[in-house]
């Protein structure tokens with residue numbers, strides 16, 4: 001903005017600060033709760049500053065898990081979540097960039113039909129097709145496996161569409177120059193398209209990693225084996241204890257830790273992410 | 283280096299647009315041929331068929347005597363310079379130059395040698411490690427030419443390589459291309475719609491109109507003896523005046539005015555062509571030329587007016603007197619006569 005009126009500036013900051021507080025306060029409370037003994041939280045008084053109980057809580061989270069709440073040790077769940085999120089994010093990127101490559105740069109019969117079919121699947125997220133998808137996964141013997149967790153979520157119309165839009169902005173002359181330079185389709189893909197798509201891939205990776213990390217319903221359905229539980233499922237199970245109060249300090253510690261990997265991904269990729277969303281390399 | 287021959291070359295685009303209609307053209311080894319014509323006349327299509335970027339609908343293309351219709355662009359031993367330069371944005375200048383050579387599995391030392399040579403010729407040596415984004419338009423243009431040069435191809439193909447540059451740089455690069463051709467002697471086919479660029483660069487000028495070759499020859503021959511009204515109006519700036527006239531007893535008449543006498547033509551209606559600089563004007567209250575407005579060019583002056591209701595432009599010296607009505611005369615040698623029905627040159 002070109003305007004420099006102090007009132008406006010103050011107002012803008014006030015709005016932004018409010019927004020940050022609204023987002024950050026619950027996160028802060030979760031962290032605070034995880035550092036107090038579980039009794040503190042149940043007393044009804046919510047402390048605003050961290051306590052001194054964090055060593056015990058986090059120690060036990062990483063070590064044995066809490067048997068009463070039916071959750072495996074945190075490290076295992078984090079590992080599972082990581083494997084699932086990475087498989088989904090990388091799988092989605094790989095499949096959709098290849099589909100977009102085919103759709104944009106090759107002339108084959110039913111090309112448009114193929115594109116529209118992909119597009120239509122936008123209307124069919126996992127939640128909608130959960131029963132048939134479960135049946136297929138079960139018949140393929142992929143229940144309780146990493147493949148079962150990730151594969152059904154990998155096809156992505158959104159990412160295909162984004163890559164398609166990006167590929168369409170690549171000038172014909174660039175493609176022709178590569179042809180004259182003796183680059184066949186695969187060489188063109190590897191040497192020109194992939195490097196040019198770098199920022200787009202990074203942006204998609206961030207979004208898709210978080211998407212994969214936050215999956216809840218699907219992992220809940222395809223896994224019955226504790227060793228494949230993801231951390232998001234774990235949190236839910238810890239809250240759902242029968243005959244006892246949930247151990248809020250553990251729940252909150254898990255939640256706090258579960259937030260870390262997505263945050264790390266965002267921070268690490270931030271520069272590329274923003275670039276990929278707002279500007280194309282000329 | 284090689285000769286390029288086009289034989290009854292035709293192109294019909296899917297959808298039925300007949301962009302090129304039976305073009306015959308023999309381009310000699312080392313010749314600089316410019317295809318020029320108005321927008322949409324099919325000159326890019328011809329060039330792209332030579333390059334192999336567009337499938338040939340009928341006819342044949344031979345490079346160095348061998349039919350290449352079925353060959354991939356990379357197998358035709360040509361290099362192309364595009365209007366938008368089409369540099370690979372993520373590669374440095376050096377990588378841009380090397381890419382085509384690496385794909386041909388050329389030894390590293392040879393690639394380095396060629397890049398060094400091209401960089402020296404084009405004054406790119408200091409820019410080799412920059413990305414295209416960090417180059418000016420003129421520098422990008424030179425990199426695009428460098429990418430063509432390092433291939434050491436049988437022919438260069440240029441598709442309006444200068445039209446994205448500003449006027450001054452365009453003239454400069456025009457000179458560089460000309461020098462480059464003199465130095466390397468590589469067969470070149472150059473497409474432009476700028477007739478001045480075409481005139482200055484060409485060994486041979488090929489005027490294309492509506493998918494056909496209208497006329498070809500040395501630039502000056504075309505300028506002096508345009509075969510059709512189209513060529514006459516297309517070459518030269520300001521453009522030649524073309525107007526309806528009649529020849530009666532050797533005198534060229536427009537309405538009541540006689541523009542020239544002793545015209546070698548049996549008589550009848552003609553389309554007459556006169557370049558603005560061939561007209562001599564003198565103030566005359568009863569003259570046939572009605573002045574509309576004056577355009578200053580600095581070194582000369584353009585008088586826009588009408589004669590017998592038809593538009594006419596004359597170029598005069600800045601010192602020459604100007605009046606509302608002027609008499610008009612010309613030398614019969616400067617006069618071009620065309621058949622008013624077919625547009626073909628008479629005599």
Ligand SMILES: Nc1ncnc2c1ncn2[C@@H]1O[C@H](COP(=O)(O)OP(=O)(O)OP(=O)(O)O)[C@@H](O)[C@H]1O
Nearest residue numbers: 295297299301320321322323324325326327328475
């Ligand atoms: N891919 C295409 N499909 C259908 N028609 C096309 C295609 N490319 C070009 N044409 C048509 O073919 C004709 C010649 O096009 P071409 O690009 O060769 O013109 P040009 O002489 O290079 O014009 P310009 O000076 O504007 O570049 C035009 O009428 C154009 O509309």
Ligand SMILES: [Mg+2]
Nearest residue numbers: 325326327441
């Ligand atoms: Mg063109």
